[in-house]
Amino acid sequence: MADASPPSIGSGSRHAEVLDLSRPNAARVFGALLGGKDAYNSDRYIADKLLANNSFRVAVAEARAFKLRAVEHLVGNHGVTQIVELGCGYPNEPTVHAVACRQNRIARTLYIDHDPLVAVHARALLSGANSVFVDADLIDTTDTVERIAEVMDASSPMVVCLSGTAEFLPDAPAIVAALISRLPADTWLLVTHTAADLCVRDIDSAVTTLAAAGISYCPRDRDQVEEMLAPLRLLEPGLVTADLWRPDLEVGNPENGSGVWLKPTVCSYAAVGQLAWCSQAPRPGCSAVDPTSDRGLHPSSRKGV
Ligand SMILES: C[S@@+](CC[C@H](N)C(=O)[O-])C[C@H]1O[C@@H](n2cnc3c(N)ncnc32)[C@H](O)[C@@H]1O
Numbered sequence: 001m002a003d004a005s006p007p008s009i010g011s012g013s014r015h016a017e018v019l020d021l022s023r024p025n026a027a028r029v030f031g032a033l034l035g036g037k038d039a040y041n042s043d044r045y046i047a048d049k050l051l052a053n054n055s056f057r058v059a060v061a062e063a064r065a066f067k068l069r070a071v072e073h074l075v076g077n078h079g080v081t082q083i084v085e086l087g088c089g090y091p092n093e094p095t096v097h098a099v100a101c102r103q104n105r106i107a108r109t110l111y112i113d114h115d116p117l118v119a120v121h122a123r124a125l126l127s128g129a130n131s132v133f134v135d136a137d138l139i140d141t142t143d144t145v146e147r148i149a150e151v152m153d154a155s156s157p158m159v160v161c162l163s164g165t166a167e168f169l170p171d172a173p174a175i176v177a178a179l180i181s182r183l184p185a186d187t188w189l190l191v192t193h194t195a196a197d198l199c200v201r202d203i204d205s206a207v208t209t210l211a212a213a214g215i216s217y218c219p220r221d222r223d224q225v226e227e228m229l230a231p232l233r234l235l236e237p238g239l240v241t242a243d244l245w246r247p248d249l250e251v252g253n254p255e256n257g258s259g260v261w262l263k264p265t266v267c268s269y270a271a272v273g274q275l276a277w278c279s280q281a282p283r284p285g286c287s288a289v290d291p292t293s294d295r296g297l298h299p300s301s302r303k304g305v
C-alpha cells in the first residue's frame with residue numbers, strides 16, 4: 001500500500017481521529033510480519049527490521065499458527081461454536097472464522113480491536129454470516145464484556161483468543177482476570193505470549209526496535225504467563241512454546257515457500273485452558289470439570305516446555 005494523505009476515521013468508529021500514517025502502527029507492523037499488505041512505508045520499515053530478527057519473526061509466526069490449531073481443536077473436539085478474538089489485527093488468511101467453520105459450519109466468531117483502521121478493514125472483510133467485528137478497548141473490561149454479550153450467547157461457553165495481544169496490555173494479568181471472570185461457564189482461553197526469558201537478546205532487540213518506533217511492547221517471562229493462566233485448568237500439553245502445542249493438527253503450518261524453517265528456539269509461550277472456577281464453586285449453568293476425566297486437561301501448567 002502506498003503512502004497517502006492522512007485519512008480521517010469518522011462516524012463508523014467509536015474512536016474518531018485523524019490518522020498519522022507517518023508513524024508506525026502496531027497492528028500494521030504485525031500484519032506485515034505475517035505477510036499482510038496493509039502496511040505503509042513507516043510500518044514496513046519497522047517490519048523489515050523485525051523480519052531480520054529470526055527469533056522474533058519465528059515467535060510471531062508460530063504464535064499465529066498455534067492460534068489456528070487451537071481454534072481447530074476446540075471447535076472440532078470440544079463442541080464450542082462461539083469464538084472471540086481479542087485484538088484481532090488486520091484480516092489475515094486463513095481467518096479464525098474460516099478455520100472454525102471448517103470444523104462446524106454454525107461456528108461464529110467475534111473479532112475485537114481498538115485500532116480505527118483495523119476496524120475499517122475488519123468491518124469490510126471479517127463481517128459475514130459467521131463473523132462480526134466490534135471496536136472496543138480491552139483495557140475497559142466492563143465495556144468489552146458488554147460488547148461480547150451483545151453479540152454472543154452468554155449462556156454458552158466461548159473460545160477466547162488472546163494471541164499476540166497481551167504484549168500490548170500494560171497490566172495483562174489483571175485484564176485477563178477481569179474479563180474471564182465474567183464470561184460464561186466452561187469458557188476456554190487460548191493465550192500466546194512472547195517470552196522475556198527465551199532468546200533474550202533477540203527479544204530485547206525487537207522491543208528496542210518497537211520502542212524506537214513509539215510502540216510499547218512487553219514480553220513476559222514464564223512465571224508471569226503462568227500467573228495469567230492461574231484461573232484456568234490447562235489442556236495437554238500445558239504451557240509450552242507455541243510450536244510444541246499439538247503440532248500434528250492440520251492448520252497453521254508456518255513453513256515458508258521452500259518448505260524450510262530455520263527454526264531457533266521458539267520464543268513464544270502458548271497454552272489453552274478452561275475456566276476452572278466451575279469445579280470449585282458450581283453455579284447455575286456451570287458444568288463441573290472433573291480433573292480425573294479424560295478430557296485431556298493438564299494436571300499442572302508446569303509440564304511441557
Ligand atoms: C499483534 S496484533 C495480534 C493479531 C492477531 N491476534 C493474531 O493472532 O495475528 C495485536 C492487536 O491487538 C490490538 N490491541 C492492542 N491493544 C489493544 C487494546 N487495548 N484493545 C483492543 N485491541 C488492542 C492491536 O490494535 C493489534 O491489532
